[in-house]
Amino acid sequence: MSLAGESNGAGVGAAPAREKTSPESEVVIDCHIRELYYGTFKAVRDTTIPIVKKSITAFIGPSGCGKSTVLRCLNRMNDLVRGFRFEGHVKYGGQDIYLPSVDPVAVRRYIGMVFQQPNPFATSIFNNVAFGLRLNGYKGDVGERVEQALKQAGLWEEVKDKLHKSGLSLSGGQQQRLCIARAIATQPGVLLMDEPCSALDPVATRKIEELMLELKKRYTIAIVTHNLHQAQRVADRTGFLYVDTTQGGRTGYLVEFGESAQIFGDPQEKHTKEYIRGEFS
Amino acid sequence: MSTLDQQLPNSADDMNPFAEVDFFDLEKSLRRPRTLMSVLLSGLVTVMTLLALGPLFSVVWMLFWRGGRKLSIAVFTQLPPSALEAGGGFGNAIAGTLIMIVIATLITVPVGVLSAVFLAKAKPEDKLAQAVRFAAKVLTGFPSILAGVFAYGAIVLLTGGFSAIAGSVAVSILMLPTILLTAEDAIRMVPVKMVEAAIGMGATETQTAWMVLLPTALPGILTGVMLAIARGAGETAPLLFTSLFSNYWPATNGHLNLMQPTASLAVLIYNFAGMPFENQVELAWAAALVLVLLVLITNLAGQALSSRQVR
Numbered sequence: 034m035s036l037a038g039e040s041n042g043a044g045v046g047a048a049p050a051r052e053k054t055s056p057e058s059e060v061v062i063d064c065h066i067r068e069l070y071y072g073t074f075k076a077v078r079d080t081t082i083p084i085v086k087k088s089i090t091a092f093i094g095p096s097g098c099g100k101s102t103v104l105r106c107l108n109r110m111n112d113l114v115r116g117f118r119f120e121g122h123v124k125y126g127g128q129d130i131y132l133p134s135v136d137p138v139a140v141r142r143y144i145g146m147v148f149q150q151p152n153p154f155a156t157s158i159f160n161n162v163a164f165g166l167r168l169n170g171y172k173g174d175v176g177e178r179v180e181q182a183l184k185q186a187g188l189w190e191e192v193k194d195k196l197h198k199s200g201l202s203l204s205g206g207q208q209q210r211l212c213i214a215r216a217i218a219t220q221p222g223v224l225l226m227d228e229p230c231s232a233l234d235p236v237a238t239r240k241i242e243e244l245m246l247e248l249k250k251r252y253t254i255a256i257v258t259h260n261l262h263q264a265q266r267v268a269d270r271t272g273f274l275y276v277d278t279t280q281g282g283r284t285g286y287l288v289e290f291g292e293s294a295q296i297f298g299d300p301q302e303k304h305t306k307e308y309i310r311g312e313f314s
Numbered sequence: 315m316s317t318l319d320q321q322l323p324n325s326a327d328d329m330n331p332f333a334e335v336d337f338f339d340l341e342k343s344l345r346r347p348r349t350l351m352s353v354l355l356s357g358l359v360t361v362m363t364l365l366a367l368g369p370l371f372s373v374v375w376m377l378f379w380r381g382g383r384k385l386s387i388a389v390f391t392q393l394p395p396s397a398l399e400a401g402g403g404f405g406n407a408i409a410g411t412l413i414m415i416v417i418a419t420l421i422t423v424p425v426g427v428l429s430a431v432f433l434a435k436a437k438p439e440d441k442l443a444q445a446v447r448f449a450a451k452v453l454t455g456f457p458s459i460l461a462g463v464f465a466y467g468a469i470v471l472l473t474g475g476f477s478a479i480a481g482s483v484a485v486s487i488l489m490l491p492t493i494l495l496t497a498e499d500a501i502r503m504v505p506v507k508m509v510e511a512a513i514g515m516g517a518t519e520t521q522t523a524w525m526v527l528l529p530t531a532l533p534g535i536l537t538g539v540m541l542a543i544a545r546g547a548g549e550t551a552p553l554l555f556t557s558l559f560s561n562y563w564p565a566t567n568g569h570l571n572l573m574q575p576t577a578s579l580a581v582l583i584y585n586f587a588g589m590p591f592e593n594q595v596e597l598a599w600a601a602a603l604v605l606v607l608l609v610l611i612t613n614l615a616g617q618a619l620s621s622r623q624v625r
Contacts, residue, residue, distance in 0.1 A: 110514060142516030152507035155530045164525065165515045215515070 059086040061223055061253045062107055062144075063124040069102065072116035076102050080287035082272050084223065089245060089254045091268035091293070093261060095308065098274040099285025100257045101149075104225050107255065108144035109137035125222070142169060145221035149228040151208035153200030153215070158183075158192050161200040161211055165219035178218055185251070186214035187244050206237025213244065217252065224248065226256040230263065242267050261309065264293065271296040273305045374606075381603030384596040389604070394561050394582065400593055404601050406563045407577040410478065411608070413564055414557060414578060415547050417482035418489055422542065426493030427535060431523050433494070434501035435509075447498070453491040461487040462552030470556055478564060478576040481557030488549060489542035496541065500534025501527050533621075540616035544609045550580035559585060579605045 062084035069077040077099040084090050084107070092100040102111065109130060111117045122129045130140045142165070153161050162179040171178070179196075183189040188210040192203070200211050209229060216224055226245075230238040238260075245254060245267050258264050264271050272290040276283050289296060289305045300306045344350050388403050395402025433443045465484035470476055504527050512522040528535070558575040559582065565571065579601050586598035 108514065110510070113510075113513065138516055138518050140516075141514055146514035148507060148510060148514070150507050152505070152511040154508055154511065154526055164512070167525070168515060168517050168521055212511070215511075219515075 060084065061086045061126060062255070063122075063127075064103070064107060065121045065123075066103060066106060066119070067121040069099070069106065069111075069120070070116070070118040071114060075282050075284045077274075077285045078277075080272075080274065080285070082287065082290060084253060084255050085270065086253050087249060087251070088269040089249050089256060089267050091264035091271045092255070092257045092274060093259075093264050093271060093308075094274035094285070094288075095276060096259075097283055097285070098276045100274050101227050102285070103274070104227055104255060104257045107223070107225055108141045108146055110141070110146065112137050142219065143221055144223045144225060145216035145219065147209070147212050147216050147224065147226040147229045150232050151205055151212055153203070153208050153211050155199065155201055157197045158200050158203070158211060159196040162214045162218050164215055169219060171219075179214075182214040182218035183211075185217055185248065186210045187240065187247070188214055204237070206233050206240060209233060209237070209241060210244065213241075213248075217248065221252070223253045223255065226254060228257050228259060231259055238263070261297075265297050268293045273300075273302075273308065275304045275308070377599070377603050377606060380596070381599040381601075384600035385603065389597065389600050393563070394577075394586075394597070395593060396561075397591060402593070402597065404577070404579065404582050404597060404604075406560065407579045407582040407601060408604060408608075410481075410557065410560070410564050410576040411547060411579045411605070413570075413572070414478055414481045414485055414553075414576065415543055417479070417572075418486040418546055419539065419543060421482065421486040422489045422493050423539060426490050426538075427497045427528070430494055430497035430501055430535075431527065434498045435523065435527060436519070446494075450491040450494045453487070454495065456488065456491070457551075458488055458549050459551040459555075461485075461549075462555035465552060466555040473573065475573065476556060476558040476575040478557050478572040478574070480555075481553050481576060481578065484552035484556045485546040485549060488552065489546045492542040492545060493535075493538050496538025497531065497535045500531035500538065503534060504530045536616045536619055540613050543612050547609055547612075548580060548605060550584045553578050553581050554584070557581070579608075 060083040064080070064082045064084065066077050066080040068075060080099075080103055082090065082092070082103065092103060094100050105111045106119065106123055107125075111119070119131060121131075123131055125140070125144065129135070130137075145165075154164065159176075159179055162182050163175050166175050166178055180189065180193075183192060188207060191207060192198075192211075200208065203211060209232075213224075213229075230241050233241065242263060245256070248254060249269075256264075256268065270291065271293045273288045273296060274285050275288045276285050289300060289302045296305065297309060300309055342349055344353065388401060389405070390403060390408065391405050392401065392403035393406055394404055429446060433447055437443050461484045464487060465480050469480035469483050473480070508526055508530060509522060512526040517525065557578060560575045560577045562577075564574075564576050583598045583601050583605070586594040586601070589595060589598075
């Protein structure tokens, strides 16, 4: 049983049911957050973001606006946070992943994640990339899939002679590409990236950005970034989130969503304009 | 100075606290109280270190000097001698100690490490976890003789005799808290981001524990196991009540019997050191050296094992 086949199948199979027929703008994840709480703290409200197949969707906004929270909703990573409560839906290929009948563990196998801090395991480079394959009891040629994932992550040339070395022996940028390789080794339907470059220097950042543009040909990517230029450089669509302090709390919400060219070139909302002009951060 | 000048605006020149440095004040001299104090304290630290090392080194030196003389192949292969007999050895005591330590380790490692996973990750705030953690902390300072009394009541009386199994249980009670608490610490030290990575990949809690938590914490867990073995191997009091002693091999005709009184190095040292016979006293020293070397080898093996883990 191939994981990739299933995940792609789910995406394609659900497509005809959706109103958008063009394969170019097929929505893989339809995320609608009405209200999201951590305990009694309302973290996010009224945010609807469609993630389109084989494109890059960026979430931008000031600190504390809930952009990472929204991203972590998409593969149910927030379930780990105590007191997390969610109203709305996240439909992956038409299937609501927040239904009680859905196993969050299975969801995360289809929707991979790359974190802010590079977090390879304290084991060899090879075992790091093979991790997901082993989780799924992959029966095929693990070595081949590891090589393929490392090549796609642009790391193969640098590590092919030291696959048995620890993943932790690599530099920060290499570690992050290793994490990307680990995430794509199972060929997930969607790749979520939570500020993947914020712990990296500009050269490593540039490499990861080039990599994202390359990966976009095969994978659907959603990325949270602090860096406006990064969103502008890589994202096809951008959502701007902002913190609403009017109701006493600090609740994040989606202000504007659209093609990146429009969001950065011709923002419609006042908050977006101010943020993009750098009037506040 | 030039960099300072560049940083400070000209008008603030006279406010520069570094402009007038009294170079005499910078000079090192014993007449100055702070220098004197520093020299005295450094000296004190050195003296105290030597004082602490004194007994340590003299014990090790005595051990090698007195135990080393008697050390030969015979002590490893022969049985303990009777009162006025010459020669002999303590092969059965080495075997008994090894057997009991192995059994005690087999009991404690699964229990200790798996409960450590529970304490560290599964339910760290749970009432049960807090109770277990408290009990383990109390048990680390548990008088070892009580572990012996417990195993006596629980195993010896129940099975009707002294045995290697009873000795192993007594020793495992002493080993458990060390393994449990060091393993919990080691598992807690595994960075949260690694656990997140595993869960983000779609690992179940069990897979996360087996594939990430335990392998990453392995060096720390091994250290705890080695510490526990080192403690368990040297314990005498709990064995007096449980495995007692035997002048014979734990196995007869190639058949290992764990339900009979069994010799151990610690009890042999205890028995022989107080005897009025030169030969027995010398054997006790040799046995002490062997016990220390056993513990040392275990420790070195543990370190070698844990450093083989990729870092």
